[in-house]
Amino acid sequence: MSYIALVTLVVRDYDEALAFYTGALGFELVEDTDRGDGSRWVVVRPRGTTGTGLLLARAKDEGQLASVGAQTGGRVGFFLHTEDFARDHERMRAAGVRFLEEPRHETYGSVAVFEDLYGNRWDLLQPA
Numbered sequence: 001m002s003y004i005a006l007v008t009l010v011v012r013d014y015d016e017a018l019a020f021y022t023g024a025l026g027f028e029l030v031e032d033t034d035r036g037d038g039s040r041w042v043v044v045r046p047r048g049t050t051g052t053g054l055l056l057a058r059a060k061d062e063g064q065l066a067s068v069g070a071q072t073g074g075r076v077g078f079f080l081h082t083e084d085f086a087r088d089h090e091r092m093r094a095a096g097v098r099f100l101e102e103p104r105h106e107t108y109g110s111v112a113v114f115e116d117l118y119g120n121r122w123d124l125l126q127p128a
Helices: 014-024 062-067 085-094
Strands: 006-011 027-034 040-046 053-058 076-081 104-106 109-115 121-127
Touching: 006 014, 014 027, 014 040, 014 053, 085 109, 085 121
Parallel strands: 006 053, 076 121
Antiparallel strands: 027 040, 040 053, 104 109, 109 121
16 A cells, blocks of 8 residues: 545535635645536645545535534544745635634644634644
8 A cells, every 4th residue: 555545525515615725725626527416526635745635525415414524523633734834824814714723833843723614623734
């Protein structure tokens, strides 16, 4: 096994999720393919990377809809690494990303927790 290619993130709506991830977070759209049954195969990932991407999967029923924004039980579930914490923190704040705390400088690096548009928690992290 070489690497994890995709992680599924259940979303309420494809287009609102795309607007957030490509706009506010600056991710790139890798693929958006109509599957012919009303669903789409939508993949985004941090711009300029070739690693793990997010498969944005629209909730199909009430059970899946209930998990939107709570896929990790309220814990930080996603870790977005950066090489320039101050730059990316400021750009994301200016784009309307909601940070839950002020930046912290820990032994492992600079970090701040933010929420995506559904309430999933992420770390913006520049490793030491």
